[in-house]
Amino acid sequence: xxxxxxxxxxxxxxxxxxxxxxxxxxxxxxxxxxxxxxxxxxxxxxxxxxxxxxxxxxxxxxxxxxxxxxxxxxxxxxxxxxxxxxxxxxxxxxxxxxxxxxxxxxxxxxxxxxxxxxxxxxxxxxxxxxxxxxxxxxxxxxxxxxxxxxxxxxxxxxxxxxxxxxxxxxxxxxxxxxxxxxxxxxxxxxxxxxxxxxxxxxxxxxxxxxxxxxxxxxxxxxxxxxxxxxxxxxxxxxxxxxxxxxxxxxxxxxxxxxxxxxxxxxxxxxxxxxxxxxxxxxxxxxxxxxxxxxxxxxxxxxxxxxxxxxxxxxxxxxxxxxxxxxxxxxxxxxxxxxxxxxxxxxxxxxxxxxxxxxxxxxxxxxxxxxxxxxxxxxxxxxxxxxxxxxxxxxxxxxxxxxxxxxxxxxxxxxxxxxxxxxxxxxxxxxxxxxxxxxxxxxxxxxxxxxxxxxxxxxxxxxxxxxxxxxxxxxxxxxxxxxxxxxxxxxxxxxxxxxxxxxxxxxxxxxxxxxxxxxxxxxxxxxxxxxxxxxxxxxxxxxxxxxxxxxxxxxxxxxxxxxxxxxxxxxxxxxxxxxxxxxxxxxxxxxxxxxxxxxxxxxxxxxxxxxxxxxxxxxxxxxxxxxxxxxxxxxxxxxxxxxxxxxxxxxxxxxxxxxxxxx
Numbered sequence: 001x002x003x004x005x006x007x008x009x010x011x012x013x014x015x016x017x018x019x020x021x022x023x024x025x026x027x028x029x030x031x032x033x034x035x036x037x038x039x040x041x042x043x044x045x046x047x048x049x050x051x052x053x054x055x056x057x058x059x060x061x062x063x064x065x066x067x068x069x070x071x072x073x074x075x076x077x078x079x080x081x082x083x084x085x086x087x088x089x090x091x092x093x094x095x096x097x098x099x100x101x102x103x104x105x106x107x108x109x110x111x112x113x114x115x116x117x118x119x120x121x122x123x124x125x126x127x128x129x130x131x132x133x134x135x136x137x138x139x140x141x142x143x144x145x146x147x148x149x150x151x152x153x154x155x156x157x158x159x160x161x162x163x164x165x166x167x168x169x170x171x172x173x174x175x176x177x178x179x180x181x182x183x184x185x186x187x188x189x190x191x192x193x194x195x196x197x198x199x200x201x202x203x204x205x206x207x208x209x210x211x212x213x214x215x216x217x218x219x220x221x222x223x224x225x226x227x228x229x230x231x232x233x234x235x236x237x238x239x240x241x242x243x244x245x246x247x248x249x250x251x252x253x254x255x256x257x258x259x260x261x262x263x264x265x266x267x268x269x270x271x272x273x274x275x276x277x278x279x280x281x282x283x284x285x286x287x288x289x290x291x292x293x294x295x296x297x298x299x300x301x302x303x304x305x306x307x308x309x310x311x312x313x314x315x316x317x318x319x320x321x322x323x324x325x326x327x328x329x330x331x332x333x334x335x336x337x338x339x340x341x342x343x344x345x346x347x348x349x350x351x352x353x354x355x356x357x358x359x360x361x362x363x364x365x366x367x368x369x370x371x372x373x374x375x376x377x378x379x380x381x382x383x384x385x386x387x388x389x390x391x392x393x394x395x396x397x398x399x400x401x402x403x404x405x406x407x408x409x410x411x412x413x414x415x416x417x418x419x420x421x422x423x424x425x426x427x428x429x430x431x432x433x434x435x436x437x438x439x440x441x442x443x444x445x446x447x448x449x450x451x452x453x454x455x456x457x458x459x460x461x462x463x464x465x466x467x468x469x470x471x472x473x474x475x476x477x478x479x480x481x482x483x484x485x486x487x488x489x490x491x492x493x494x495x496x497x498x499x500x501x502x503x504x505x506x507x508x509x510x511x512x513x514x515x516x517x518x519x520x521x522x523x524x525x526x527x528x529x530x531x532x533x534x535x536x537x538x539x540x541x542x543x544x545x546x547x548x549x550x551x552x553x554x555x556x557x558x559x560x561x562x563x564x565x566x567x568x569x570x571x572x573x574x575x576x577x578x579x580x581x582x583x584x585x586x587x588x589x590x591x592x593x594x595x596x597x598x599x600x601x602x603x604x605x606x607x608x609x610x611x612x613x614x615x616x617x618x619x620x621x622x623x624x625x626x627x628x629x630x631x632x633x634x635x636x637x638x639x640x641x642x643x644x645x646x647x648x649x650x651x652x653x654x655x656x657x658x659x660x661x662x
Contacts, residue, residue, distance in 0.1 A: 021194075021343070021345075021512065021513045021514060021521075022191075022192060022193060022194035022195075022343065022345065022512075022513075022514035022515075023194070023343075023514070023515060023516075023517065023603065024191075024194070024195065024466075024514065024515070024516045024517065025195070025516075025517055026468070026469070026516040026517060028046065028468065028469055028470075028516050028517070028518070028519065029043060029046060029047065029469075029516065029517065029518035029519050030517060030518055030605075031043050031059075036068075037062075037063040037066040037067060037068035038063065038068055040059050040060075040062050040063040040066070040068075041059065041060055041063035041068055041073060041076075043059050044056045044057070044058070044059030044060035044062075044063065044076065044080070045060075045076055046470065047059060047617075048060075048076060048079060048080050048083070048154070049470045049473070049474070050469050050470045050472075050473035050519070050520075050618070051083075051473045051476070051477055051618060051620075052473075052520070052614060052617040052618050053079075053080045053081075053083035053084065053154070053617065054613070054617040054622060055613070055614055055617050056076070056080040056083075057077075057080040057081060060073065060076055060077055060080055061077070064077065069104075070114070071108070071111055071112070071114045071115040071117075071118045072114035074101065074104075074105055074118055075114050075117045075118040075121060075147070075150075077101050078098075078101060078118075078121050079121070079150060079151070079154045079155065081094065081097060081098060081101070082098075082154065082155055082158055083154040083155075084154065084157070084620070084623060085157070085158070085500075085623060086157050086158060086159070086160060086164075086499075086500060087125075087158060087159065087160075087646060087650055088160070088499075088642055088643055088646040088650075089500055089623070089626075089627065089642070090646065090649075091626075092645070092649070095646075095649040095653065098653060099649075099652070099653055099656065102122070102125070102653065102656050102657055103656065105118070105122075108122060113143075113144045113146070113147055114147065116142075116143055116144070116147065117143060117144075117146075117147030117148075117150070117151065119139075120139055120140055120143055120147065120148075120151060121151060121155065122657050123136055123139055124136060124151075124155060124158055124159060124163075125158075125653065125654060125657045126654050126657040136163060137163075137166050137167070137170070140152075140167075140170070149174060152167070152170055152171045152174050153171070153174070153477065155167070156168055156170075156171035156481075157495065157500075157501070160496055161496050162496065164495050164496045165494055165495050165496050167495075168485075168495035171481060172481060172482065172485045174478075175477070175478040175479075175481040175482050175485075176478075176482060178474060178475070178478045179475065179478040179479060179482060179550065180550060182467070182471060183465075184467075184475055184550065185549075185550065187465050187466070187467050187471075188467060188472070188475065188547065188548055188550075189524075189548050190462075190463050190465065190466040190467065191466055191467050191472055191514050191522060192512040192513070192514045192522075192524050192548070193345070193348075193463060193466075193514075194343050194345050194346045194514070195346065195463075196346055196347070196349045196350075196456060196459055196460060196463070197336065197341060197346040197347050197350070198456065199350060199449065199452035199453055199455070199456045200335045200336065200452075201335065201445050201448045201449045201452065202331050202334060202335050202445070203335075203445075204438060204441040204442050204445055205438075205441065206438070207434045207435065207438050208434055209430060209431050209434045213427050213430055213431060214427075214431070216423050216424070216426075216427040217424055217427035217428050217431055219420075219423075220420045220421070220423040220424030220425075220427060221420075221424045221428075223416055223420035223424075224416075224417055224420040224421050224424055226416075227412075227413045227414075227416040227417035227420060228251075228413075228417050230409065230413040231247065231398070231402050231410070231413045231414065231417060232247055234401075234402045234405040234406055234409065234410055234413070235247055235398060235401055235402060235405070237405055238401050238402075238404070238405045240401060242397070242401075243397065243398040243400075243401035243402070244398075245397070246393075246394045246395075246396075246397030246398035246401075247394065247398045248394070249390050249393060249394035249397065250390065250391050250393075250394030250395055250397075250398065251394075252390060253386070253387045253388070253389065253390025253391040253392075253393075253394055254387065254390075254391050254421070255387070256383045256384075256386055256387035256390065257383070257384060257387025257388055257390075257391055257425075258387070258425065258428070259383050259387075260379075260380050260381070260382070260383025260384030260385075260386075260387055261384050261387070261425065261429055262428070262429060262432045262433070263377075263380045263383075264376060264380050264381070264384050265429040265430075265432075265433050266432070266433045266436050266437070267374045267375075267376055267380070269433050269437070270370075270374055270437065270440070271370070271371070271374045273437075274370045274371075274374070276323075276327075277323060277324060277327040278323045278324055278327075278367075278368065279323045280322040280323040280326055292333065292336075292337055292341065292344060293329075293333045293337075295344035296329055296332050296333050296336075296344055296347070296351070297329060299344065299345075299347075299348055299351040300325050300328065300329050300351055300355070301325075303351055303352055303355040304317075304318060304321060304325055304355055304358075305318065307352075307355050307356055307359045308359075309359050309362050309363050310363070312362070317362075321358060321362075324358055324367075328351075328354050328358075332347060332350065332351070349455070349456070349459040350452065350455070350456075353452065353455040353459075357451075395414075395418075399414055402414060468516075469515070469516045469519045469522070472522045473522075473618070475547075475550075476522070476526075476547065479545060479547070479550065479552065480503060480528070483528065483530060483541075483543055483545070483552060484501050484530060484532075487530055487532060487539070487541045488532065490541075490557075491532065491539050493532065493534065493539075497534055497535075498532050498533065498534055499533040499534060499535070499639060500533045500627055501530065501531065501532050501533070502530075502531045502533075502620065502623065502624035502627050502628070503528055503529065503530055503531075503619075503620045503624060504528070504529035504531075504580050504592055504594060504619070504620075504621065504624060505526060505528055505594065505618075505619040505620060505621070506526065506527045506528075506529075506580075506592045506593055506594050506619075507521070507523040507525070507526065507527070507593070508523065508525035508526055508527045508544060508545075509525075510525070511523045511524045511525035511526075512524040517603055517605070517606065518606060518610075518611075518614070519614065520611075520614050520615045520617075520618035520619075521615065522547075523547065524546075524547055524548045525544070525545065525546050525547060525548075526544075526545040526547055527542070527543075527544060527545075527592065528542070528543040528544075528545055528552075529541075529542055529543075529590070529592060530542075530543060531624070531627075531628070533627065533631070533639075535639070536561075537559060537560055537561040537562055537564075538558075538559070538560055538561075538562065538565070538631070539557070539558075539559055540556075540557070540558040540559070540560070540590075541554055541556070541557050541558075542554065542555045542556040542557075542558075543555065560584060560587075561636075562631050562635040562636040562638070562639070563585075563635040563636065564584050564585050564586065564587075565582065565583075565584060565585075565628070565631050565632045565635070566583045566584060566585045566632065567581075567582075567583040567632055568580075568581070568582050568583075568625065568628040568629050568631075568632045569581050570594075570621075570625065577593060577595065578593070578594055578595040579591055579592065579593050579594065580592050580593075580594045580621065580625075582628065594616075594619055594621055595612065595615045595616065595619070630642065
């Protein structure tokens with residue numbers, strides 16, 4: 001069969017386009033240096049449950065080498081070695097290891113659930129001596145759910161022929177039942193969100209009055225009191241009622257002016273400050289692309305464009321809220337930059353809350369409610385105006401009398417009183433305004449913090465049912481198994497007619513990614529290459545999988561003979577970005593990026609090379625590459641040679657296994 005026209009999945013340096021990432025600090029795969037053999041074994045089981053058989057095998061064998069053995073251990077040893085492969089895909093080294101494991105097992109009788117599970121695995125290995133597959137399937141059905149599901153998950157294609165068809169049917173039924181299990185649709189998205197950063201608010205700017213302000217207030221007040229006192233003494237010496245009344249009017253007016261002026265000055269300054277949050281600045285320095293400030297810009301642009309109030313034009317909304325957007329952005333950059341926040345997505349929840357709050361106030365027409373709150377009340381205006389009028393009239397009324405009583409002393413006193421009053425008034429206005437501003441800011445800060453804490457708690461509660469890495473791996477495996485079954489149905493193939501199937505798993509464009517500490521990256525969208533190997537050649541299906549939604553779409557189907565495969569290789573350093581490339585004799589290379597740079601997001605207690613091996617193990621690339629390399633080297637003969645190499649070893653192996661269970 002000839003290959004159809006091919007296109008690359010991700011050629012050369014094509015950008016995969018990971019939009020956001022999260023690294024969870026879940027203590028799931030971590031193993032201390034002082035870990036016991038049992039702890040090491042348990043970590044191996046976790047890797048196996050998460051579809052990483054190579055890592056599982058390494059940990060389980062380490063535990064066995066340190067003396068930890070049981071039927072449960074032998075059960076998982078066999079699963080880790082055989083996971084996802086047929087017996088004919090095993091090499092000589094694998095058969096040697098399998099024979100060693102079976103040789104170390106005592107006769108399997110009685111025991112617990114793990115003993116029953118081990119017996120079922122051995123029965124599968126011995127199925128050459130069991131012509132009736134129904135007996136094998138019946139024994140499998142009788143197992144407890146934990147052991148049965150593990151066997152179906154890892155050994156569904158172990159044996160060929162009718163037994164494989166039955167095992168595959170059971171495995172697909174399990175996959176369909178588990179694909180959306182445990183509320184996947186409402187939980188899987190949570191895995192791709194990082195743990196939220198704790199809410200913060202901008203600290204209250206301290207009182208900005210200076211020593212000179214205080215000196216001007218104190219000295220000005222002192223000079224004014226002395227000058228006013230001297231004027232009053234001069235008027236008393238004159239002993240006339242009219243100038244005394246003028247002096248009294250001036251004193252009352254000064255008091256009214258001070259009270260009204262303080263409130264008036266605070267409201268004006270507060271209004272100016274509040275307006276600066278709404279009115280966009282004329283010039284603003286652009287944040288460097290890729291930096292923290294730039295990422296915060298991106299978040300605000302994203303959510304302001306998304307959360308448009310109903311019935312409002314998007315462009316109008318963005319233009320009218322440009323100043324608020326700039327103010328909020330600057331606040332978050334200021335209060336979180338010093339924390340060395342490794343992932344700006346950790347404050348995405350706060351950006352969403354702030355934008356949602358702006359939209360809510362817009363819809364309720366309270367976005368500029370501060371203008372009503374700070375509008376000058378009649379009492380303030382009346383006190384301020386009446387005070388100025390009274391001071392002016394009283395001063396003009398009493399000044400002639402003071403000058404007539406003491407021309408030089410009266411003149412100096414009046415001039416000092418007027419000058420010092422102006423200096424002292426301005427200083428006291430500034431001091432009282434700052435004090436009131438600090439109190440108001442503190443109250444506003446407390447209110448903001450309480451609101452943000454409430455939003456933080458709501459978001460954290462929403463993320464509380466984040467799935468584990470094992471659940472993510474299980475759902476992905478269910479998707480893959482169903483996709484393989486769909487492909488076989490499209491090609492009208494029975495499982496027993498497929499020599500082997502293999503996946504190349506890569507992140508799709510514009511996807512999000514996340515992982516737990518010491519675990520592989522999981523992606524919100526995948527680009528999958530499925531290979532079905534049959535006697536007639538290779539069937540390849542390219543699939544786009546939206547993992548969050550649980551839906552897939554086949555993008556290309558290719559068919560080619562074994563001898564059309566010219567070369568298979570992996571380009572790139574193990575700890576860096578790696579690309580799989582399959583070259584056909586008469587076609588363009590099929591190229592797909594399979595791993596990202598491990599150095600991106602590595603944690604202090606992680607090893608780059610180990611993470612690279614984990615990523616390859618989770619992607620299934622190890623066994624896929626081995627199979628495709630064999631085809632590229634030997635063509636169709638590889639199938640025949642592999643069968644011949646395996647048949648003799650299988651005969652010896654099943655003889656050993658048969659003695660253990662019968």
